[in-house]
Amino acid sequence: MEIKKNRKNKKKIVFKISEFPHVSETFIIAQIITAIQLNYDVVILVNKVLDFKQSLHEELLLKHKLKDLIIIEEATIPKNKPIRFLKIFSLFILNLGRLKSIFNFYKFQKEKSFSWIFYWNFYKQFNNSNTIFHIQYGNNKFPIDVLKAKCNYKAKVITTFHGHDAFFPMHGFIPNDGYYDLLFESANVITANTKYLADKIEQLDCPTEKLKIVPVGVDTNFFNSLNRIKNTNTTLKLINVGRFDPVKGHKYLIEIVNQIIKKGVGIHLDIIGDGDERSNLEQLIQEYNLSENIKLVGKKTQSEIKEMYLNSDLYVFAAVPLPDGRRETQGLATLEAQACGLPVIAYDSGGVKYTIKENETGFLFNEFEIDKVVEKLLFLNENRAVIQEMSNNCFKFVEENYSQKVINEKWSSIYSNL
Numbered sequence: 076m077e078i079k080k081n082r083k084n085k086k087k088i089v090f091k092i093s094e095f096p097h098v099s100e101t102f103i104i105a106q107i108i109t110a111i112q113l114n115y116d117v118v119i120l121v122n123k124v125l126d127f128k129q130s131l132h133e134e135l136l137l138k139h140k141l142k143d144l145i146i147i148e149e150a151t152i153p154k155n156k157p158i159r160f161l162k163i164f165s166l167f168i169l170n171l172g173r174l175k176s177i178f179n180f181y182k183f184q185k186e187k188s189f190s191w192i193f194y195w196n197f198y199k200q201f202n203n204s205n206t207i208f209h210i211q212y213g214n215n216k217f218p219i220d221v222l223k224a225k226c227n228y229k230a231k232v233i234t235t236f237h238g239h240d241a242f243f244p245m246h247g248f249i250p251n252d253g254y255y256d257l258l259f260e261s262a263n264v265i266t267a268n269t270k271y272l273a274d275k276i277e278q279l280d281c282p283t284e285k286l287k288i289v290p291v292g293v294d295t296n297f298f299n300s301l302n303r304i305k306n307t308n309t310t311l312k313l314i315n316v317g318r319f320d321p322v323k324g325h326k327y328l329i330e331i332v333n334q335i336i337k338k339g340v341g342i343h344l345d346i347i348g349d350g351d352e353r354s355n356l357e358q359l360i361q362e363y364n365l366s367e368n369i370k371l372v373g374k375k376t377q378s379e380i381k382e383m384y385l386n387s388d389l390y391v392f393a394a395v396p397l398p399d400g401r402r403e404t405q406g407l408a409t410l411e412a413q414a415c416g417l418p419v420i421a422y423d424s425g426g427v428k429y430t431i432k433e434n435e436t437g438f439l440f441n442e443f444e445i446d447k448v449v450e451k452l453l454f455l456n457e458n459r460a461v462i463q464e465m466s467n468n469c470f471k472f473v474e475e476n477y478s479q480k481v482i483n484e485k486w487s488s489i490y491s492n493l
Contacts, residue, residue: 082266087116088490089201089230091210091219095121095145096130101377102291102407103211104132109140109483110209114488119145131376149226151191159190166192176226181418182259192252198222206230213240213276214249216258223261231493232262235289236354238404241267241275245415247399263493268405269426286490290429291474292482293410293473300416300470305463310341311456314387316380316408319350322401323394324348324422326352326359327445333363334449340456344369344391347380388462389455392421395442406430410477413437413469418462420448430477435444436469 080359088110092103110117120349124145128134136142153159170177184191198218201208206229208219213236222228243251259265259281267273273288306312313332317323325346335342346356346369353371362371375383384390390412394403402425408432409419419437420445421427431437440447455462475481 083119083144085116085205086116086433086490087201087206088329089120089206091120091148091208091215093212093215093373094125094185095119096127096141098124099212101132102139102237104135105292105294105479106209107209107282108135108209109142109479110490111139112483113487115207115490116387117144120258122148131374132299133374134185139329147233148197150197151192152193163189163192163374166196167203179225180221183218183225190209194218194371195222195226198228201230202228204229204231207490210234212237213255213258214245217253220257220261224257225395228261231363232260232316233266233493234263235256235266236272237268237403238275241272241279242399242401244340244399246272249487251279255281259285260406261394265491266489269429271426271429272404281306287488289485290403290477290480291410292478292481293407293414293477295414295470295474295478295480296472297474298384298411298414300385300466301465303416306386306388306459310343310390311335311452312343312387313344313389313391314347314383314412315344315391316347316411317392318348318358319352321352322394322397322403324395325356325422327393327395327422327443328391329356329359329365329369330445331391331448331452332369332404334445335452336368338449338453340453340457342368342452345383345387346371347373347375349374380411381415384412384417385414387417388459389452390417390421390437390447392419392427392429393448394422394424396424399411403427409437410473414473416469418465418469421452431474432468436465436472 086280090107107117115204126143127133130136153162177192180195181191209215210219213234214288219232264287265281265285266287267276270288273286277283277286287417315328319325332342333345360366390409392409396402405426413419413436419431422442423439424442428439433439438451
């Protein structure tokens with residue numbers, strides 16, 4: 076089904092994000108571009124604007140002129156106390172018909188100061204039935220949840236959860252003491268990228284009827300298996316993409332490569348990304364004397380990542396649970412890799428299994444199951460025809476289930492039905 080732009084559509088979508096652009100949030104940029112392509116008026120509401128030149132997606136940001144769509148969430152509060160008092164008084168006078176809304180907003184502020192009326196006034200500009208707030212990450216809910224639940228806010232609200240925002244204590248210290256009650260009461264739609272995450276959100280008392288599953292999609296016009304380079308040497312070439320975080324399980328990939336090297340098999344692993352775990356991973360690579368076999372290649376642009384996919388044999392992903400129980404909720408790189416013709420070897424952790432067609436586009440193993448992964452990689456190294464056969468299935472699987480075209484249709488339906 077072809078998505079048609081509705082030229083008469085005057086609805087506005089306000090994407091509420093804490094910082095923009097964030098280098099790792101490919102899916103948020105894709106979401107914004109989807110709304111633009113569906114012909115909505117788009118606003119990007121942020122607390123902080125980051126340097127566009129530092130983004131790995133600068134080309135996309137410039138192409139779609141996203142900088143022009145940014146509004147900084149700020150309420151200009153006069154520093155001079157008499158002037159501030161006069162301004163507050165004038166806002167009350169100008170909004171006599173909305174005093175109930177103002178006082179209800181005031182009740183939910185941690186700091187009991189009428190300076191909050193400036194924030195109420197800032198958000199008043201979006202208070203109409205033709206506006207859709209699309210909140211990215213549940214913890215960015217405030218003050219939309221209060222405005223919508225208690226202040227007769229007319230704008231529609233969608234909240235997309237991405238993972239850490241569904242686990243408590245959030246960030247290690249925020250408790251679940253009804254944290255999402257107002258959001259779940261007032262939001263029109265709550266979305267999750269996989270059933271795994273949807274189940275976690277439902278356990279937080281999100282109404283089932285409001286919950287929809289919309290995966291993160293892949294631009295298959297860009298990520299595809301055209302120009303794929305067949306590996307003709309004896310070294311098995313593996314690749315992994317992701318921030319260096321314990322949930323991604325990079326240290327287990329290093330252990331797997333170490334075990335294969337001990338078998339006398341030629342293998343190479345490129346790990347794309349960066350993060351707090353980098354020094355620990357470098358130390359482990361040195362400990363095993365694997366500096367020639369494993370390369371931490373740092374951050375790469377989308378074009379560079381695609382080129383590396385096309386020059387690899389398999390994508391490997393050893394996601395594992397964190398101490399708080401949090402797991403990988405979907406995994407976008409597994410889909411990008413498959414779109415480029417790479418079969419996936421992965422742990423069955425969280426929502427990863429939903430991105431793989433087992434035994435056709437990849438193989439799943441129990442978390443921490445190093446020996447069986449090693450056994451499978453040794454088998455595939457000896458049977459390269461199996462890799463090629465699975466490679467032929469990969470692009471079709473992604474194109475039919477996770478292509479941006481398919482995902483755009485889902486969002487088109489959600490937006491238009493509000």
